[in-house]
Amino acid sequence: MDLFTPLTLRGTEIRNRVMVSPMCQYSCALDGLATDWHLVHLGQRASGGAGVVMTEAAAVNPEGRISPHDLGIWSQEHANALAPTTQFVRGQGATPAIQLAHAGRKASTHRPFADESGPVHGEHGWTPVGPTDEPYPHDDPLDVEALDQDGIEGVVDDFRTAAELSLDAGFEIAEVHGAHGYLLHEFYSPVTNTREDDYGGDFTGRTRLIREVTAAVREVWPDDKPVFVRLSATDWLPDRESWTVDDTVRLSRDLEAAGADLVDVSGGGIHSDQQVPGTGAHYQVPYAERVKHEAEVASGAVGKITTPQGADEVIRNERADLAILAREHINDPYFTLHAGEELGRMDAVDVPDQYERGFPSS
Numbered sequence: 001m002d003l004f005t006p007l008t009l010r011g012t013e014i015r016n017r018v019m020v021s022p023m024c025q026y027s028c029a030l031d032g033l034a035t036d037w038h039l040v041h042l043g044q045r046a047s048g049g050a051g052v053v054m055t056e057a058a059a060v061n062p063e064g065r066i067s068p069h070d071l072g073i074w075s076q077e078h079a080n081a082l083a084p085t086t087q088f089v090r091g092q093g094a095t096p097a098i099q100l101a102h103a104g105r106k107a108s109t110h111r112p113f114a115d116e117s118g119p120v121h122g123e124h125g126w127t128p129v130g131p132t133d134e135p136y137p138h139d140d141p142l143d144v145e146a147l148d149q150d151g152i153e154g155v156v157d158d159f160r161t162a163a164e165l166s167l168d169a170g171f172e173i174a175e176v177h178g179a180h181g182y183l184l185h186e187f188y189s190p191v192t193n194t195r196e197d198d199y200g201g202d203f204t205g206r207t208r209l210i211r212e213v214t215a216a217v218r219e220v221w222p223d224d225k226p227v228f229v230r231l232s233a234t235d236w237l238p239d240r241e242s243w244t245v246d247d248t249v250r251l252s253r254d255l256e257a258a259g260a261d262l263v264d265v266s267g268g269g270i271h272s273d274q275q276v277p278g279t280g281a282h283y284q285v286p287y288a289e290r291v292k293h294e295a296e297v298a299s300g301a302v303g304k305i306t307t308p309q310g311a312d313e314v315i316r317n318e319r320a321d322l323a324i325l326a327r328e329h330i331n332d333p334y335f336t337l338h339a340g341e342e343l344g345r346m347d348a349v350d351v352p353d354q355y356e357r358g359f360p361s362s
């Protein structure tokens with residue numbers, strides 16, 4: 001087995017083990033509707049040979065956007081705007097995937113390339129929601145509203161509806177975004193969830209929301225199509241009660257029971273005090289390896305995988321089932337085609353006919 005071995009999850013065959021990691025583009029016009037940018041950006045990476053091409057975090061409701069320019073998937077108009085992208089991605093032989101997201105208390109912030117940074121106060125901003133009314137430790141935080149029972153049910157419904165719309169748009173994989181300090185992570189981490197009702201307290205209470213959301217997505221997602229969940233494997237806050245890799249292994253099993261087929265294993269984001277032990281090459285791969293072998297759930301490894309040889313090693317040595325690359329795909333949309341060249345496997349990649357003269361060994 002190597003980087004180019006197809007992966008079959010349920011009835012869906014993914015052509016190789018490379019996934020374009022979700023990457024916010026902050027390129028919508030305040031309405032969450034996909035633009036030409038999304039078609040070109042995602043389409044180009046599908047032409048580049050990746051197996052799975054995943055959208056950025058797509059908010060399941062307007063309050064769930066990280067910034068006012070985020071992608072959304074809360075109406076038929078949003079699905080229609082994404083349909084040309086899924087059609088193009090599939091036409092290139094890649095599997096189109098969407099990350100369904102809610103930013104929780106980290107919502108309503110300026111996009112990274114805006115003139116200002118931090119929370120959006122005033123026009124175009126809104127009141128974020130979270131497990132409690134405690135804000136993320138920004139310098140000038142917005143007030144946060146704690147979700148009540150109705151609010152929680154609304155979030156579960158919004159994920160379910162977003163999955164239905166995503167299916168209509170032509171996506172074949174739905175990923176629940178449960179990482180990076182956003183809403184679902186805020187519920188499962190003891191750092192941010194101090195609730196005393198059914199959605200707080202012990203491990204079972206804190207993980208209830210992500211399990212319910214995963215089950216709701218699975219309920220409407222076809223049996224032959226996979227559901228992924230992205231988790232933060234650890235809060236990287238070893239000096240206080242916080243989420244650990246052991247917790248992730250346990251939750252991965254529960255999520256598989258709720259209908260997830262693969263856990264995309266990331267890390268951090270819950271608090272600005274986090275101490276990341278090092279961000280060298282493959283720094284999060286050991287977490288994905290634990291999920292795969294201890295929870296016995298298919299996993300995806302992400303974090304500083306930047307070379308064909310490195311991605312291939314992750315798959316060959318069965319550390320994970322997918323090699324997930326973000327920044328390297330910004331740098332090189334044709335990563336998978338170049339991997340075919342470097343690893344002597346041009347037989348296993350799909351060079352678009354139009355580009356064959358740029359890949360003479362194909």
Ligand SMILES: Cc1cc2nc3c(=O)[nH]c(=O)nc-3n(C[C@H](O)[C@H](O)[C@H](O)COP(=O)(O)O)c2cc1C
Nearest residue numbers: 021022023024056057302303304305325326327328
């Ligand atoms: C520009 C950019 C935008 C990102 N947006 C998202 C996102 O929408 N959802 C998500 O789960 N992670 C997001 N991430 C994190 C990446 O998916 C990935 O986990 C992280 O960059 C580590 O992988 P890398 O070392 O290959 O870049 C983003 C990263 C970058 C660089």
